[in-house]
Every structure is written in structure tokens, then in C-alpha cells.
Amino acid sequence: MRRRIASAATCLAFFVLLRGESCGQPVLQDPTFRLWCGDELCAWKTEAGSVRKAPTWHDADTGVEFVGVPARIVQNTPSNAQCLRFTSVADVSPSAQMILSIDWDLDGTPDYTYPVPSVSFRQVQADFILPPHEGMRVVLEKKGPGNAVLAEIRLQLLSASECASAPAPLPRTKLPLGARASSGAECASRQVLAATCSECNPVVPEIACGPGVACTTRGVAGLSVGFALCDRKGARAAGQPCGIDADCQSGQCKGVRSVGMRDVPTERATEEGDKVVHDYQLCTPGAGAPAGCVPKVFVAGTCQ
Amino acid sequence: MTTGRGALADDATLATTPHPRAYAVIVGANQGGQGQEALRYAEDDAVRFAAVLRELGQHEAPDLRVLLHPSGRDVVAAIDDVAQKLRAHKERGEQAVFYFYYSGHARAAALNLGAEEVSVALLRERLSQLPSTLSLVVLDACQSGAYARAKGAEPAADFSFNSVAKLTTQGAAVMASSSAQELSQESDELRSSYFTHHLLVGLRGAGDADGDGRVTLDEAYRYAYRRTLAATARTQVGSQHVTLQMDLAGRGDVTLTYPSLSRAKLALPAALQGQVLVTRKGSGAIAAEVQKVAGNKLLLALPAGSYEAVVREPDAQRALVCAAPLQDDATYTLDTGTCTSVKDTPTKKKGDESELDHWAAEVGVGINFNSQGEYTDRLREFGYDNKPGAFDLDTPPLRVSLGASRAFNKYFRTGVVLHTLTRDQYRRTFGASKDEFRYSSYGADLYFRGDIFLVEPVLSLYALAGVGLGMAPSTYTTTVSGAARDTSSVDWGPLLSGAGGVSVNVRNAAFRLQGGYEYAPVLKNRLGDVLNVGGPSVMFAVELRTDR
Numbered sequence: 001m002r003r004r005i006a007s008a009a010t011c012l013a014f015f016v017l018l019r020g021e022s023c024g025q026p027v028l029q030d031p032t033f034r035l036w037c038g039d040e041l042c043a044w045k046t047e048a049g050s051v052r053k054a055p056t057w058h059d060a061d062t063g064v065e066f067v068g069v070p071a072r073i074v075q076n077t078p079s080n081a082q083c084l085r086f087t088s089v090a091d092v093s094p095s096a097q098m099i100l101s102i103d104w105d106l107d108g109t110p111d112y113t114y115p116v117p118s119v120s121f122r123q124v125q126a127d128f129i130l131p132p133h134e135g136m137r138v139v140l141e142k143k144g145p146g147n148a149v150l151a152e153i154r155l156q157l158l159s160a161s162e163c164a165s166a167p168a169p170l171p172r173t174k175l176p177l178g179a180r181a182s183s184g185a186e187c188a189s190r191q192v193l194a195a196t197c198s199e200c201n202p203v204v205p206e207i208a209c210g211p212g213v214a215c216t217t218r219g220v221a222g223l224s225v226g227f228a229l230c231d232r233k234g235a236r237a238a239g240q241p242c243g244i245d246a247d248c249q250s251g252q253c254k255g256v257r258s259v260g261m262r263d264v265p266t267e268r269a270t271e272e273g274d275k276v277v278h279d280y281q282l283c284t285p286g287a288g289a290p291a292g293c294v295p296k297v298f299v300a301g302t303c304q
Numbered sequence: 305m306t307t308g309r310g311a312l313a314d315d316a317t318l319a320t321t322p323h324p325r326a327y328a329v330i331v332g333a334n335q336g337g338q339g340q341e342a343l344r345y346a347e348d349d350a351v352r353f354a355a356v357l358r359e360l361g362q363h364e365a366p367d368l369r370v371l372l373h374p375s376g377r378d379v380v381a382a383i384d385d386v387a388q389k390l391r392a393h394k395e396r397g398e399q400a401v402f403y404f405y406y407s408g409h410a411r412a413a414a415l416n417l418g419a420e421e422v423s424v425a426l427l428r429e430r431l432s433q434l435p436s437t438l439s440l441v442v443l444d445a446c447q448s449g450a451y452a453r454a455k456g457a458e459p460a461a462d463f464s465f466n467s468v469a470k471l472t473t474q475g476a477a478v479m480a481s482s483s484a485q486e487l488s489q490e491s492d493e494l495r496s497s498y499f500t501h502h503l504l505v506g507l508r509g510a511g512d513a514d515g516d517g518r519v520t521l522d523e524a525y526r527y528a529y530r531r532t533l534a535a536t537a538r539t540q541v542g543s544q545h546v547t548l549q550m551d552l553a554g555r556g557d558v559t560l561t562y563p564s565l566s567r568a569k570l571a572l573p574a575a576l577q578g579q580v581l582v583t584r585k586g587s588g589a590i591a592a593e594v595q596k597v598a599g600n601k602l603l604l605a606l607p608a609g610s611y612e613a614v615v616r617e618p619d620a621q622r623a624l625v626c627a628a629p630l631q632d633d634a635t636y637t638l639d640t641g642t643c644t645s646v647k648d649t650p651t652k653k654k655g656d657e658s659e660l661d662h663w664a665a666e667v668g669v670g671i672n673f674n675s676q677g678e679y680t681d682r683l684r685e686f687g688y689d690n691k692p693g694a695f696d697l698d699t700p701p702l703r704v705s706l707g708a709s710r711a712f713n714k715y716f717r718t719g720v721v722l723h724t725l726t727r728d729q730y731r732r733t734f735g736a737s738k739d740e741f742r743y744s745s746y747g748a749d750l751y752f753r754g755d756i757f758l759v760e761p762v763l764s765l766y767a768l769a770g771v772g773l774g775m776a777p778s779t780y781t782t783t784v785s786g787a788a789r790d791t792s793s794v795d796w797g798p799l800l801s802g803a804g805g806v807s808v809n810v811r812n813a814a815f816r817l818q819g820g821y822e823y824a825p826v827l828k829n830r831l832g833d834v835l836n837v838g839g840p841s842v843m844f845a846v847e848l849r850t851d852r
Contacts, residue, residue, distance in 0.1 A: 030737075032739075035784070055830055057686060059791065059793075060780040060782060060791035061686070061739065061782070089686055120831065121686075121831055122685060151686060152686065
């Protein structure tokens with residue numbers, strides 16, 4: 001009983017920290033592939049190949065079959081959950097090479113991959129810890145010609161106690177300013193401010209920037225946490241990190257990466273009637289950004 | 305049908321014929337010694353024997369001493385008491401007769417009266433010293449044994465034969481229920497021992513071969529011998545030959561009863577031929593069973609009351625059912641012209657249990673316990689869960705059964721039963737998606753059951769094994785945002801069952817408490833997983849039988 005209370009307390013702490021996500025709550029929409037909008041899954045976007053309904057243990061309990069090579073479906077989620085349990089129930093032949101990948105820095109490349117084991121509708125679970133992030137892009141891809149039917153793909157937030165036994169994330173180094181990090185050791189700047197690689201702390205700017213140099217935050221409107229750098233009044237030389245053009249001697253700051261996500265609730269016609277599906281689209285924050293575009297990533301560029 | 309008074313012309317003569325004073329010690333003891341199962345009808349037989357002597361033997365009730373489940377000392381004391389009276393008669397030069405009747409358990413050298421024994425040697429000594437004109441000893445003795453109990457009869461070893469040899473004395477006759485190497489038997493149908501029943505029927509007039517209105521010792525013996533042999537020939541215990549040894553040279557016929565002097569009589573007309581079964585209305589007790597031959601009128605002396613006679617004429621395909629209301633001081637003559645004809649059914653032979661009509665219907669209620677296995681494991685892997693069966697009111701683990709059976713004999717029975725098997729409900733919820741899988745299952749068994757009696761016929765242990773067919777209708781319901789869609793199917797499969805329990809038998813009903821296990825691999829999914837929809841069960845059942 002005491003253990004359950006403790007577990008609930010740690011889960012509650014995570015809940016508060018992670019702004020609304022509760023333990024056990026599924027991170028993905030339609031984890032059992034029930035919502036079909038015609039020949040497409042309503043909550044997943046088919047990026048390659050095609051998908052179709054397929055029976056699982058019961059004719060009426062259907063999953064999704066991946067057709068073609070490659071066949072890939074994607075779902076974006078605003079979740080910032082770090083400690084996750086991946087659960088799959090799938091019928092995957094070895095030659096199917098089914099891969100789950102997660103892109104948490106939203107740069108279009110997978111940051112974490114997990115090969116879905118070749119089993120015949122058996123439940124497979126794996127716990128893993130992600131580094132700090134804002135939102136994720138979850139990709140399921142069949143890379144081989146074999147058969148792959150997924151009955152369920154679930155990502156659930158774990159409590160801290162459950163997370164203790166999960167494998168630690170691989171150590172990272174030399175992350176750019178603005179990258180989300182667990183500690184300063186992961187950052188090229190060796191400093192972290194609010195889980196974001198930064199050069200300095202605005203409260204005590206003189207420690208990192210020296211006397212008389214301000215520590216200024218760079219970001220975009222609506223970004224919860226930007227990065228801080230020493231404001232050298234346009235004195236940054238070529239090759240040094242920057243947030244805006246004015247930071248550079250050349251007046252050109254290139255490579256700043258700013259990614260946002262916006263929820264586009266869409267009423268779609270499903271077999272069970274019209275349903276509202278949340279389509280989390282990636283967007284570019286700032287001037288001219290579509291309405292509802294919430295900045296998720298703002299990573300420093302380089303002075304030219 | 306004719307009703308008249310003084311049906312025989314010489315009744316008056318018979319009534320005035322002097323007959324010697326008779327004394328009797330009549331002993332009935334159901335309880336045997338150690339290791340002997342209790343008899344059911346020995347004490348009743350003793351009472352009936354006394355009643356016949358009183359009603360038809362023209363004997364005074366005080367002279368007939370009936371001892372039910374007595375001690376050995378009681379028996380010896382009663383004989384000694386009679387011996388004093390007989391001595392008094394002898395001193396006065398009067399004739400006197402002594403009857404000793406015993407119905408109960410016995411071993412080869414002794415009568416078993418509960419925990420006590422009365423040795424044959426002692427009995428012989430006492431009887432041989434009696435100063436009676438005639439001593440008639442009737443022994444209907446049984447000895448228990450597992451073999452005979454299993455066949456539903458009460459066996460006696462060779463007690464009767466040995467007893468005859470040891471007891472025969474000058475001026476005495478000994479009639480015994482069986483010969484050497486034979487077993488004496490009781491009949492649940494007759495509610496009596498075969499021997500005593502037929503002896504009494506004979507004494508009531510069926511044994512009056514010459515139609516003179518009297519039944520002599522020889523007539524009674526011949527009748528009892530013939531009918532007991534016929535009745536026991538088809539039993540599984542085997543034939544029973546009544547024995548009689550007499551040393552009555554020079555004394556002539558010994559009259560035991562005077563049926564024609566009975567106040568109420570049933571007359572079977574001379575022309576009537578066939579088997580006549582007379583039963584008491586209401587109780588159904590068999591009063592007489594007679595194989596009537598044409599040519600002589602037969603008079604049966606019975607207590608007044610309502611009777612029913614079933615007449616089966618030779619080669620007839622139908623039986624005649626006749627009412628026979630007997631009144632005191634009247635003779636009722638059976639007239640087959642007034643009888644009701646009914647379709648013939650196979651004749652029930654007394655004691656032939658293989659032909660007993662033991663149909664039974666049963667209804668039961670209980671609990672099924674769900675089995676777990678690869679099928680339910682798979683459901684859980686898919687995220688489904690169920691409530692423990694006993695607490696899920698949507699799928700209560702109720703077991704209901706309905707069946708019919710027929711007995712080969714009282715130990716073995718076969719039947720068909722329809723019953724519910726397990727049922728359960730599994731649910732899964734993901735956000736707005738709710739899935740539910742619900743199944744119920746049913747079985748039909750052909751079973752064979754064997755009973756072992758602990759206290760016959762009241763308490764028995766039994767075991768049964770069955771084979772049959774199981775079916776499991778199931779429904780899968782998926783609900784997304786309130787919109788539900790059902791998919792139903794039915795699976796079939798084999799069913800094997802085994803069970804055991806205890807049965808309490810009261811009259812035509814049996815109350816059974818049963819535990820069992822059923823293997824019914826019926827429910828199958830697309831992946832080849834199979835669910836045994838059987839499993840353990842406990843049940844209370846009531847069985848209603850058509851037999852007595």
C-alpha cells in the first residue's frame with residue numbers, strides 16, 4: 001500500500017512537471033488503429049506505401065497492415081514525456097523489418113529507433129527514457145517485404161519509480177545552444193539553463209560573460225524556454241553561435257532552427273460517424289506563422 | 305363380479321373343527337452383527353407373519369409373542385416361557401403347537417441379533433426340549449456380504465441348510481428360506497423377503513391347492529418353494545430354493561391357516577387363468593401375486609380394504625386392471641368383465657432389477673469456475689481484462705442443468721444432460737474506444753454413472769463420466785465514441801466430463817451434491833488459441849425417479 005502511495009506521488013510530481021500528462025495516459029492517438037477515414041488512418045499520416053485493415057485475434061478486432069516497401073505512417077504529438085513505455089501487439093515476420101522511430105528534436109531525422117520484434121500477435125514491451133524535448137514525431141516504418149500487421153502501438157507515460165529500471169539515454173555532447181539537455185555536460189557551451197543549452201545565466205551574467213556583458217535570452221514569441229547567450233552587441237565572429245543577425249559581426253546569423261507545432265482539430269468522417277481528430281502539424285513560428293503555431297524548438301545558428 | 309357370504313359350503317364345518325392351542329415366538333431383527341448391513345424388511349415380515357397366524361390360523365393374539373429387534377436373552381426367555389405353558393398342556397393331556405419364526409441376519413452357527421448372537425446349538429437345545437405336539441420352525445435368515453449387497457439383495461450363506469440339519473427333531477418341521485450354497489434375498493419391490501412374502505401369500509389362500517379352504521404345511525411349503533424359486537430365478541443374486549424337513553410321521557396333514565374363514569376374501573373364479581397381482585390401493589403394497597390356473601376357484605384371505613388386481617392372461621397383449629373392494633364378512637369375486645383393459649407393458653418381474661423401469665429427470669444449479677489458458681492469455685496481451693467471475697454480475701458463473709436418465713439397475717445409470725458451461729466478459733478501453741468480448745457456453749453430455757451405497761438405499765457415493773458436445777456463442781462489440789458494432793459467432797467442440805458426489809435418496813427423489821470437471825476445447829480464435837469453456841464446477845441437483 002505504501003509503495004502504491006509512493007508511486008502515485010512520484011507520478012503526480014511528473015504530472016505537474018510535465019504540464020498535464022498523467023501516468024499511464026497514452027501519448028499517441030488511436031493506438032489500436034480503429035479510426036479509419038476511408039482507406040487511411042485518421043490519426044496517422046501515411047508517408048510511404050499504403051495501409052489497410054487486417055483482422056487480428058478476432059475477425060472484428062482489426063489492426064493495420066503495412067502494404068508496400070517501404071510503408072510508413074507518422075504521428076506528431078506535443079507530448080514532452082521523457083519516460084515512456086512502448087507496448088506493441090503485432091504480427092511481424094522477420095523480413096518485414098518493422099521499426100519504431102522517434103524524432104524528438106523535430107528535425108526530420110530519427111533520434112531513437114526500436115525494431116519491433118518478430119512475433120505473432122504477442123505483446124512486447126520496452127521502457128525507455130528520452131532526453132528533455134518538446135513534442136515528438138513518432139514513425140512506424142516497414143522496411144522489408146515481409147508481413148506486418150499491428151494491432152496496437154502504445155506509448156504510455158511512466159512514473160518515476162517505473163522509470164528507474166528503464167535504460168538511461170545515451171550520453172550526448174556538444175549540443176548547440178537552444179537544444180534541450182539534461183545537464184551542461186551535453187552542451188557545447190557546458191552550461192544549461194532550464195534544461196536548455198545556454199551560454200550564461202541572466203541572473204549572474206558576469207560568471208560566463210565577464211564584467212559589463214549582459215546575458216540575453218534568444219527565442220521566439222510563445223516559446224516557453226529559449227536559450228541565453230552573452231550579448232556582445234554584434235561582436236560575434238564568424239562561426240560563433242547566434243540567435244539573431246544582430247548578434248554577428250557580419251550581420252548574418254544562419255542556421256537558426258525554429259520549429260513549432262499546431263493542433264488542427266478536424267472533423268472527419270469515420271466508419272463510426274464524424275469524429276474530431278487532432279492533427280498536430282509542424283510549423284515555423286514567428287512572423288507569418290499560421291494561427292496556433294506553438295514554438296517547440298529554437299536552436300542557435302552560426303554567424304557567417 | 306359377485307359378492308356373497310360364506311362362499312364355501314363347508315366353512316361352518318371348518319370353523320367348528322377343533323384345532324390345538326398354538327403358541328408362537330416370532331422374531332424380527334433388521335439389525336445384524338458387526339459388518340452386516342441392516343435389513344429393511346425383516347421386522348415387518350415378522351409382524352406380517354404374526355398377523356396371518358392371528359387372522360387365518362385361528363390363534364389368539366396373546367399366544368403369539370412378537371419380538372422385534374430383541375436381545376438373545378429375550379428370545380431364549382420367550383421360548384422358555386412358552387415351554388412352561390406347553391408343559392401345562394401336556395400335563396392336562398392337551399395337544400399344543402409351537403411356531404418359531406425368525407427373520408433377520410445369521411451366520412452359519414448363530415442368529416445375529418444386533419451385537420448379540422444366539423447360537424444354533426442353544427436354539428436347538430431349547431426347541432428340542434419343548435413338550436409340544438408339533439413344533440414348526442420357520443427361518444428366513446440372511447447374512448450380509450458385499451457381493452450380494454451390490455446386487456441389491458440380502459444374502460445368507462448356508463445358514464438355513466445347516467440349521468435344518470441341526471434343528472430337525474421328532475415331531476418338528478423346519479422350513480427354511482434357502483438351501484445350502486444359496487443366498488436369501490429381500491426385495492425392494494415386494495417390501496419383504498421373497499420367501500416370507502410368498503409363504504404369507506400361500507397362507508392367505510394362494511397355496512390352497514385342493515381348494516378345501518385350508519392351507520396345510522405341505523401346501524404352504526410347495527407354494528412358497530415354487531413362487532420363491534420363480535421370483536428369484538432372474539435376480540442377479542440367483543435362485544433361492546426353500547427347504548422343508550419334517551419328522552411328522554403318522555401325524556397327517558398339519559393345517560396352518562383357514563383362508564375360507566377370513567372375514568374378507570377375494571375369490572378368483574375357476575375360469576380365470578393367468579398372473580394375478582393384487583396390490584393395496586394407496587400404499588401400492590403387494591398383497592398377493594398368484595399364478596392362477598384354470599379349473600379351481602382360488603380364495604385369497606386379505607384384510608378388508610381397497611385393492612387393485614392386475615390380471616395378465618396367457619399370451620394376451622393387454623392387461624386387465626380390476627378394482628377389488630374387500631369388506632368384512634363378504635367375499636368379492638373378481639369379474640374380468642368389469643376390469644379396465646390397459647396396453648401391456650413388459651412385466652416387471654419381482655426382484656429382477658435389470659428390468660426395472662428407472663427413468664429419472666434431474667435439474668441442477670451450481671457454479672462453474674472459468675478456466676484460463678492460451679486464449680485468455682492472448683486476450684490479456686491485447687489489453688483485455690475481465691472481472692473475477694464470481695463478482696461480475698454481467699456474467700454470473702451460474703450453472704444450470706437439465707437431464708434425463710435411465711437406470712440399468714440401482715448401481716448404474718446412463719443419461720443425457722444439457723447444462724450451461726462457463727461464461728465471461730472481457731473489456732478493453734483506449735480513450736474513446738471500448739471493446740468487449742463476451743461468451744457463454746453450453747454442453748450436452750451422454751454420461752454413465754455408478755453408485756456405491758453407504759447406507760442403502762438412502763446414502764450413496766457416485767461417480768460419472770460423460771462425453772458430448774459443447775457450443776459457445778460469442779459476441780464481440782466495439783464501441784468508438786458511443787457507436788457500437790456487434791459481431792457474433794458460434795463455436796462448437798467436443799466435451800468430456802467427469803464428476804463425483806454424494807446422493808441422498810428419499811423415496812422417488814435423490815438430492816445430489818456434485819463436484820466435477822469438464823474439458824471442452826470449444827472457443828477458438830483466429831490465431832489457433834483454444835479456450836476450455838469447461839473447468840471445475842460444483843452443483844446441487846434434484847433427481848426425480850419414476851420407480852419407487
